[in-house]
Amino acid sequence: MPNESCSRRSFLGLENCHVFVSGASGAIGGEAVREFLDQGCRVTAFDSRPLQLSGIDAERFSRLQLVNGDLFDEASVIAGFSNAQERFGPPNILVVNSFTEDLATGCPIWELTLDEWKKSYQNDAQSSFLAIKHFLRSVRENQQHSGAELSNLAIVVTETETGNGKAGLHYGLLDRVREEVRQLNSEGRINAVAPDVMDDEQGPAPVDVARTMAFLASKRAAGHISGQRIRVEKSNQDSTVNTRQVAKAVSKTDTRESIPRSLSKPKRNKIRVAVSIDLDAVSGWLGTNSHPDNVLADYSAGFFAARVGVPRLLRMLKKLDLSERCTWFIPGHSAESFPEEVKQVVASGCEVGLHGYAHEGAYQLTPEQERDVLVRCMEIAQNLTGKKPVGYRAPLYQLRESTLDLLEEFGFEYDASLTDHDCHPFFAPRRPPLQPIDFSKPASTWMHPVKESPTLPDRRPLVCVPCNYYMEDMTPMQFLPHTENSQGYVDVRVIENLWRDRFLWIRDNEEEPVFPVLMHPDTSGMAHVIGMLERTLSWLKDWEREGEVEFLQTGEIARWWKNKMLSKETS
Known part of the structure; x- marks a missing residue:
C-alpha cells in the first residue's frame, strides 16, 4: 500500500x-x-x-x-x-x-x-x-x-x-x-x-x-x-x-493535560451470535470419517474429545457466562457412550440438537435407514433433556432432500447445515435433487437451469440457520489422517483473524445479521486452541457490552427470524 x-x-x-x-x-x-x-x-x-x-x-x-x-x-x-x-x-x-x-x-x-x-x-x-x-x-x-x-x-x-x-x-x-x-x-x-x-x-x-x-x-x-x-x-x-x-x-515539558480524542459514533447494529458445539467424540470416526486405515490412536482422539475437551469447554463457557446461551449438537453414539459427560452438558442449561447417531452422512444411508436413525436419536435426546428436540445439524453438513422431508414430517423448527446465505437465516429450500451431467449424451440433454417448485418455493416454517466449514474450528485446526480437507497444523491466529474479519465486515454491511461460531471438543478442547476461542468469545462479549451483540441459542435465533419474516408477510 x-x-x-x-x-x-x-x-x-x-x-x-x-x-x-x-x-x-x-x-x-x-x-x-x-x-x-x-x-x-x-x-x-x-x-x-x-x-x-x-x-x-x-x-x-x-x-x-x-x-x-x-x-x-x-x-x-x-x-x-x-x-x-x-x-x-x-x-x-x-x-x-x-x-x-x-x-x-x-x-x-x-x-x-x-x-x-x-x-x-x-x-x-x-x-x-x-x-x-x-x-x-x-x-x-x-x-x-x-x-x-x-x-x-x-x-x-x-x-x-x-x-x-x-x-x-x-x-x-x-x-x-x-x-x-x-x-x-x-x-x-x-x-x-x-x-x-x-x-x-x-x-x-x-x-x-x-x-x-x-x-x-x-x-x-x-x-x-x-x-x-x-x-x-x-x-x-x-x-x-x-x-x-x-x-x-x-x-513547558509538563504534559499533565491530555489530547482530546476524535471518537466516531459506533454503529448500533444488533448481531446475533450463535455459539454451537458438535460433540462428535468417537462417532466422528465411525460415519463420515470411516476409513479402513483408522487405528486405535484415531479413536483415542474421540475419547479425548469427550473426557477432556467437553469439561474444558464447559468451564470456558461458564467463565464467559455463555453456558445457557449456546447449542450442543450431540450424536446418539456420543450420548450413549459418554453419559456422564453428556449429563454435564445438559446440566449447563444449553440447548441440545441432533447430529446423527454415528456421525453418518445422509448419502451413506438408504431413506429407511435415515428415518430409523432420526427416530432413535429423537428418543435419546428426549430421554436426556425431557424435551422434544427441535434442531438438527447434519454430520459433515451432508444432508439431502429426504433429510429435509423428515425434519418437516417430525416438526423440527430448524436445520443448521446449509449456507444459501452466510449471515442471515432462510427458509429451508424445496428443490429437486441436482442431477450430475452425463457428458456422453448430447449437450441439449443437460443444458438446463436449476428448477425449483413453482407452488411451494420453500419449506416454511422450517428455518435454516447458516453454517459451513468457514465458521468452524475442526477443518482447519484438526488433523484427520484420511480426510482430504483437514489441515491441523495451522496457527490459531489465522482462524482468529478470519473470524474477526468476517464479523467486522458483516457488522458494517449487513442489517441484523447472525454470526455462527462452531466448535468441536476434539479441536477447541486442545490446549493450543481453547485459549484462542476464549479470546474470540471475549472479544465478541466486548461488542455485547456495547449493545451490538446478543448471544442466543440456535433455536432462539431460528424462532426470532421466523416470527420476523412471517409477521412481515401478514402485515
Whole structure:
C-alpha cells in the first residue's frame, strides 16, 4: 500500500499515518495502540506477547495489524517492519516501548552480577537500537524508491528507554538520532516521554503517557520539538481539555493535560451470535470419517474429545457466562457412550440438537435407514433433556432432500447445515435433487437451469440457520489422517483473524445479521486452541457490552427470524 499524506481533519492531523509500536502488549504500549487508532492512524503492534484490546470497533480494527516478534532479535525486528510495510506501507511514526524488568532496582551496584546488569540495561538498549535502526533504514529505502520524503516522520521513546540511563539516551543516543534523522528527512524528529514517579506514588496513567506520545508524534502540534525529554506527571485533572492548554503544557515539558480524542459514533447494529458445539467424540470416526486405515490412536482422539475437551469447554463457557446461551449438537453414539459427560452438558442449561447417531452422512444411508436413525436419536435426546428436540445439524453438513422431508414430517423448527446465505437465516429450500451431467449424451440433454417448485418455493416454517466449514474450528485446526480437507497444523491466529474479519465486515454491511461460531471438543478442547476461542468469545462479549451483540441459542435465533419474516408477510 503506498504511503498516504497525513490529512488535517483533526487537531493532531495524524489521520492515515502508519505507526509502528514496539512493545505493544504492555500497559503503555496497549494504550499507545488505542490512542493512535483513535487519531485515525494505521497501527502495526509488534511484540512477543499477544495484545489484548477491548472495545475496538470495526473501523479501528481494520486499521490494526498484530505482528508477533522478538524485540531483542534483529531478524525478527526486520521481519516485523517488512510485515508492517506489506500491510500498510512504510511507517511514518515509530513508538519505541520495549523494556525488560529492572533487576537493578534497590540493589547496590557492587552486588550486581554482570548478567543482571546486561539484562537490566544492555538488553533494553539493544531493543531500542534495533527498532530505531530498522525504522530509519525503512525510511531511507522507501524515500529512495519513491523519490520523496515521508510525511510526519517522528520517533517517540518511552521512559523505560530514558529513565535511569537505560538506553543510553541521556548519554548521546537521543542527540545523535536527532541529528541523523534530519539527514534522512527534513521534518524528522525524535523525542522521549518520561512518566514522572514520586516516592511511594504511582506514575501517570498509561493513557496520559500515550496521549503525550501522540502529541509529540504530530508535526502539526509538535513539529518544533525534537531531541527533548518530556515529563508526564500524575494528574487528577479532567483529561478533556482544549488543545491550547495541551500545547502550552507541552512547551513547558509538563504534559499533565491530555489530547482530546476524535471518537466516531459506533454503529448500533444488533448481531446475533450463535455459539454451537458438535460433540462428535468417537462417532466422528465411525460415519463420515470411516476409513479402513483408522487405528486405535484415531479413536483415542474421540475419547479425548469427550473426557477432556467437553469439561474444558464447559468451564470456558461458564467463565464467559455463555453456558445457557449456546447449542450442543450431540450424536446418539456420543450420548450413549459418554453419559456422564453428556449429563454435564445438559446440566449447563444449553440447548441440545441432533447430529446423527454415528456421525453418518445422509448419502451413506438408504431413506429407511435415515428415518430409523432420526427416530432413535429423537428418543435419546428426549430421554436426556425431557424435551422434544427441535434442531438438527447434519454430520459433515451432508444432508439431502429426504433429510429435509423428515425434519418437516417430525416438526423440527430448524436445520443448521446449509449456507444459501452466510449471515442471515432462510427458509429451508424445496428443490429437486441436482442431477450430475452425463457428458456422453448430447449437450441439449443437460443444458438446463436449476428448477425449483413453482407452488411451494420453500419449506416454511422450517428455518435454516447458516453454517459451513468457514465458521468452524475442526477443518482447519484438526488433523484427520484420511480426510482430504483437514489441515491441523495451522496457527490459531489465522482462524482468529478470519473470524474477526468476517464479523467486522458483516457488522458494517449487513442489517441484523447472525454470526455462527462452531466448535468441536476434539479441536477447541486442545490446549493450543481453547485459549484462542476464549479470546474470540471475549472479544465478541466486548461488542455485547456495547449493545451490538446478543448471544442466543440456535433455536432462539431460528424462532426470532421466523416470527420476523412471517409477521412481515401478514402485515
